[in-house]
Amino acid sequence: MIYVDAALDKHGRAGCGLAVFVRGRAVYTESFGFSHLGGSAQLEAHVCAGALDLAAARWPHHRVIVRTDCAPVVRSRMPSSDSFRIAVHEVRERCRRGWRVVRYVSRKANPAHELAREGLKSLSKQQLLVASTIKRAAPPGTTARLKNTSHAQSAGRRS
Numbered sequence: 001m002i003y004v005d006a007a008l009d010k011h012g013r014a015g016c017g018l019a020v021f022v023r024g025r026a027v028y029t030e031s032f033g034f035s036h037l038g039g040s041a042q043l044e045a046h047v048c049a050g051a052l053d054l055a056a057a058r059w060p061h062h063r064v065i066v067r068t069d070c071a072p073v074v075r076s077r078m079p080s081s082d083s084f085r086i087a088v089h090e091v092r093e094r095c096r097r098g099w100r101v102v103r104y105v106s107r108k109a110n111p112a113h114e115l116a117r118e119g120l121k122s123l124s125k126q127q128l129l130v131a132s133t134i135k136r137a138a139p140p141g142t143t144a145r146l147k148n149t150s151h152a153q154s155a156g157r158r159s
Contacts (some may be wrong), residue, residue, distance in 0.1 A: 001072045002051045002066045005112040007120045010155065012036055015123060016047055017115025031115040033123020038083050044070035045087030049100050052094035063099040069107040079143075 001022075004140055007015040014036035020028040036043050048068050055064035068074065076088055107113050 001057060002064060003110050003112040004044075004047045004051045004066060004068050005107075005110055005116040006040065006047045006070075007116040008036060008040045008043055009120060013120060013123050014043055015118065015120025017112035017119055018047075018051065019111040019115060021111075023130050025081055026111070029111075029115055031119035031122065033119045033121075038087075039081070039138070041070055041072045041076075042081070042084045042087045044068055045073045045084065045091050048073055049087070049090045050103070052091065052100050054093070056098055059096065063101075066100065066102045067105040067110065068102060069105055069110045069113060071104055074102055074104040101110045 001020075003017075003019040003021070005017045007017075012035055013033060015033045017029065018030045019026055020030075048066055048070075051066045052064075053067065055062075072084075073088060073091060075086075078085075091102055
């Protein structure tokens with residue numbers, strides 16, 4: 001059984017959580033962050049499709065259940081937007097190809113929920129680290145030199 005979840009913030013940062021259980025025991029967990037421009041249900045559908053791809057590659061001859069706490073991915077008959085419709089279609093196509101299904105699980109019972117939050121937090125921390133590294137990497141006085149150059153050019157044009 002593979003539990004999946006995704007978290008999305010208002011800035012387009014996303015976190016993903018994945019927990020693989022075999023015979024009731026967690027054998028693998030992962031969380032990571034990335035950028036996402038679509039909606040949260042579309043993101044959840046893409047995460048489910050990815051989990052189905054993992055199941056097909058890793059356990060091609062076993063029945064695998066992917067569980068998500070996003071009800072629209074599991075229950076949606078006619079998805080509202082084109083992007084969500086395409087994402088849900090990808091999930092359904094992957095289910096048709098093998099012994100794999102996607103089922104709903106409550107958020108409370110989804111061990112991937114906290115992993116998705118951790119993935120989102122890790123992305124936010126990485127972006128802060130990158131921003132502070134870039135700031136520190138700039139040579140001292142760079143901004144002042146640019147201002148002085150710009151001032152000299154504009155002063156030169158006036159004469």
